[in-house]
Amino acid sequence: MNNIWQNIFKLRQKHIDEIDEILLHVPVFRDLNNRDLKTIKRILHQREYRTNEVIFSQGDVGLGMYIIVRGSVEIICNPGGHLLAELRDGDFFGELALLDESPRSATAVSKTPCALLCFFKPELLDLINRNPKLGGKILFRLAWTIGERLKSTNEQVRALCFQKKTQE
Amino acid sequence: MLSEKDTRMMSSEPVSDSANKFVRIVLFLIVALTVVAFLVAISHIVKLIIIAALLAYVLDPIASFLESRGMSRTTATISIFFLLLVIGSMSYVLLLPVLSEEIRALKDGFSSERAELVISQFENFLVSNLSFLGVKELHLLSRVQGITSRIGDWMFTHVLDAASIIVSIILIPFIVFFLMKDGRKFKKEFVSIVPNRYFEFSLYLIHKINMQVGNYLRGQVLDATIVGILATGALWLLGVKYFLLIGVFAGIANIIPYFGPITGATIAIIVSILQTGDFHLASYVIVAFIIIKLLDDTIILPVVMSKSVHISPLTVLLAIMIGGQLFGILGMLLSIPVAGFIKVIIHESVTNYRRYRIV
Numbered sequence: 001m002n003n004i005w006q007n008i009f010k011l012r013q014k015h016i017d018e019i020d021e022i023l024l025h026v027p028v029f030r031d032l033n034n035r036d037l038k039t040i041k042r043i044l045h046q047r048e049y050r051t052n053e054v055i056f057s058q059g060d061v062g063l064g065m066y067i068i069v070r071g072s073v074e075i076i077c078n079p080g081g082h083l084l085a086e087l088r089d090g091d092f093f094g095e096l097a098l099l100d101e102s103p104r105s106a107t108a109v110s111k112t113p114c115a116l117l118c119f120f121k122p123e124l125l126d127l128i129n130r131n132p133k134l135g136g137k138i139l140f141r142l143a144w145t146i147g148e149r150l151k152s153t154n155e156q157v158r159a160l161c162f163q164k165k166t167q168e
Numbered sequence: 169m170l171s172e173k174d175t176r177m178m179s180s181e182p183v184s185d186s187a188n189k190f191v192r193i194v195l196f197l198i199v200a201l202t203v204v205a206f207l208v209a210i211s212h213i214v215k216l217i218i219i220a221a222l223l224a225y226v227l228d229p230i231a232s233f234l235e236s237r238g239m240s241r242t243t244a245t246i247s248i249f250f251l252l253l254v255i256g257s258m259s260y261v262l263l264l265p266v267l268s269e270e271i272r273a274l275k276d277g278f279s280s281e282r283a284e285l286v287i288s289q290f291e292n293f294l295v296s297n298l299s300f301l302g303v304k305e306l307h308l309l310s311r312v313q314g315i316t317s318r319i320g321d322w323m324f325t326h327v328l329d330a331a332s333i334i335v336s337i338i339l340i341p342f343i344v345f346f347l348m349k350d351g352r353k354f355k356k357e358f359v360s361i362v363p364n365r366y367f368e369f370s371l372y373l374i375h376k377i378n379m380q381v382g383n384y385l386r387g388q389v390l391d392a393t394i395v396g397i398l399a400t401g402a403l404w405l406l407g408v409k410y411f412l413l414i415g416v417f418a419g420i421a422n423i424i425p426y427f428g429p430i431t432g433a434t435i436a437i438i439v440s441i442l443q444t445g446d447f448h449l450a451s452y453v454i455v456a457f458i459i460i461k462l463l464d465d466t467i468i469l470p471v472v473m474s475k476s477v478h479i480s481p482l483t484v485l486l487a488i489m490i491g492g493q494l495f496g497i498l499g500m501l502l503s504i505p506v507a508g509f510i511k512v513i514i515h516e517s518v519t520n521y522r523r524y525r526i527v
Contacts, residue, residue: 045356049364056368061520063372122375130235
């Protein structure tokens with residue numbers, strides 16, 4: 001009997017640890033303590049997607065970011081359906097939508113059955129209202145993440161310019 | 169070259185598609201009608217839930233503020249209820265005796281000789297000047313006394329009715345408490361049953377409704393409180409009888425656009441005429457209400473309603489009339505938030521229907 005309870009407890013513990021671990025790998029939630037992680041987990045939405053299911057389409061009003069717990073997601077840019085990226089467990093996408101309501105710049109499609117965690121703007125705004133300290137931490141990490149992405153984009157643009165010059 | 173079978177298949181596909189769509193629409197209509205019929209059947213409970221939800225909307229920012237000061241959601245909700253209990257008890261002890269006395273006095277009707285004289289003079293004036301319209305006997309005095317008595321009766325049955333108060337006092341705070349404490353959980357549970365295709369859009373809709381209708385409700389409550397205090401203060405300074413009752417009524421009535429402020433002012437003017445027997449006090453009351461209305465329109469409303477949903481004046485009028493026709497005064501009070509709610513849903517759905525493939 002005790003074994004059954006221990007197993008159930010272990011299963012539950014494993015599930016919680018898996019989400020904690022994934023969240024701690026996402027730059028936006030890095031450096032959060034257990035209490036903050038618990039608060040964040042309470043406001044995240046968990047969704048399951050089948051293979052080839054559209055998560056969001058290019059042009060949709062974006063509301064927040066998605067974190068991949070399990071599975072693989074393709075980011076496709078139209079017109080032409082160019083594959084921009086293939087994301088896997090622990091990766092995240094759509095974080096820009098946390099800051100503005102501009103249309104999604106690409107389409108996200110699940111390549112395999114996926115389990116995603118969703119962190120949306122209304123919950124972030126609510127969190128900033130009722131827990132400004134944690135809200136500030138997340139905003140700071142979000143700004144850092146977007147800054148990193150900007151640096152990486154700059155690098156790519158520079159590389160392309162260099163490539164073009166050498167071709168000339 | 170296409171075979172006969174292929175051609176048959178190609179021509180039958182759109183037919184089966186449209187048939188499927190038709191079946192889906194019929195099924196949707198049946199489900200929608202069943203839901204509406206069920207809601208009508210339990211309309212009394214629905215009314216209580218709507219009132220509780222609106223109160224929870226209004227109180228939510230206070231709970232969030234207390235949370236930002238380190239309280240848990242449950243403690244914050246309990247603290248708000250404790251504070252409301254203290255305010256309610258103080259109002260019960262201090263204000264209810266005065267209010268019930270004023271309602272009782274209004275219920276007994278007005279029997280001042282001077283008032284009777286003013287009304288008779290006014291009736292004679294109308295009869296002598298409007299005889300060409302066939303106006304003969306108006307019985308104004310008995311009508312005015314009947315109206316004041318009916319208002320008193322209505323207030324006794326609706327405001328001071330013990331049974332409805334007990335049910336509302338127990339049920340509404342109970343629902344408000346759980347909506348405030350577990351509102352986020354309810355929202356999350358609701359969103360979890362929405363299909364993936366509409367998931368983000370439904371959250372977007374809830375976000376927009378929260379922002380616009382929530383701001384409208386909170387703005388209206390704040391506006392009604394300020395107008396109520398101003399009207400009570402002005403009537404008290406002018407020495408109008410039942411100043412507290414009329415002031416509270418003017419504040420609450422102010423929530424109903426157009427009709428509310430006029431109704432509040434009209435009652436104050438009638439009472440002041442009946443009190444003094446001439447138009448001297450009434451003229452001051454008119455000036456006071458015009459000043460309050462100007463202050464409300466130019467300073468208070470632009471500040472408190474800046475971030476709320478905008479509804480055109482025609483829609484407001486129609487919504488109030490429909491609300492009044494269906495649910496009486498409560499319907500008129502709730503009509504604008506409900507209209508705002510419907511407007512946000514329709515506006516966002518129409519704007520985004522192609523993107524989210526709603527239809």
